Amino acid sequence: MIKNNYHTHTRRCGHAIGLDEHYVQAAISAGMKKLGFSDHAPYDVSEPGIRMDYEDLEDYISSVNDLKERYKDEIEIYLGLETECYIAKWDLLKEYRERMDYMILGQHSLVFGKEDVYTLTNPAELREYVKRVEYAFSHSLCDCLAHPDLPMFSYPRIDRSVRKMAEDIANLSVKYDIPLEINCGSGAKIGIRSYEDGCRLPYPVRDIFEVFAEKKCRIMIGIDAHDPRDFLTDTYLNTALDALKGLDLKIEEDPDIIGEAKKRKEKYF
Ligand SMILES: [Zn+2]
Numbered sequence: 001m002i003k004n005n006y007h008t009h010t011r012r013c014g015h016a017i018g019l020d021e022h023y024v025q026a027a028i029s030a031g032m033k034k035l036g037f038s039d040h041a042p043y044d045v046s047e048p049g050i051r052m053d054y055e056d057l058e059d060y061i062s063s064v065n066d067l068k069e070r071y072k073d074e075i076e077i078y079l080g081l082e083t084e085c086y087i088a089k090w091d092l093l094k095e096y097r098e099r100m101d102y103m104i105l106g107q108h109s110l111v112f113g114k115e116d117v118y119t120l121t122n123p124a125e126l127r128e129y130v131k132r133v134e135y136a137f138s139h140s141l142c143d144c145l146a147h148p149d150l151p152m153f154s155y156p157r158i159d160r161s162v163r164k165m166a167e168d169i170a171n172l173s174v175k176y177d178i179p180l181e182i183n184c185g186s187g188a189k190i191g192i193r194s195y196e197d198g199c200r201l202p203y204p205v206r207d208i209f210e211v212f213a214e215k216k217c218r219i220m221i222g223i224d225a226h227d228p229r230d231f232l233t234d235t236y237l238n239t240a241l242d243a244l245k246g247l248d249l250k251i252e253e254d255p256d257i258i259g260e261a262k263k264r265k266e267k268y269f
């Protein structure tokens, strides 16, 4: 069991279940000390089943703040969002950055409303993905890169372009001192499946984390909870870690995500 988690969704996104309070109670039962909520950030266009509606944002904020207060003797709770880096939505992202305790980058599409990262298959798209990460890091948008290897969900093989993407992301992580996440969500839940050059998890991907290990990147674990019960099992954590077994990864057990977020916000805004 892990002691803290900054990657937690709520049912507002339309593909997670359970009440907000159930996530808190499950986290406490699991012995966690810090719980960060990071539901999928809304944009000005509704995307049901993918992210919360903008109309639900204030309810999300007040619910998390209420739980923060009510459970303060048992667990530290933080308000965050998982956002994409969309230049077209920058004003909204800036507003979120100011209001949240922290933010994580989960780049699920390259451009708002199109080019889904779950369907990428060519090297040019990997390069675009890296560009989004670079923009987010260099503009202090986020405090962690969630599932850095997300494009490997669909990318059919491990080739030179994948290694280049891994190196670029590793260099950015070191340059901006932003941790990369070992994600225990969908990739681990789907399990090993077949690609052009063999079988592997959709993510995390060993070859990519091998590069992160070589470059000594900061690494953290994210449960990516979409169900309160995700905190009560180690099954997916172990699946993710098994895929990376033997790598010399600098896994931080208690990264100072909130303290670092404060500094990044001061620096930029
Ligand atoms: Zn989700």
Ligand SMILES: [Zn+2]
Residues within 6 Å of the ligand: 007, 009, 082, 106, 146, 224
């Ligand atoms: Zn997530």
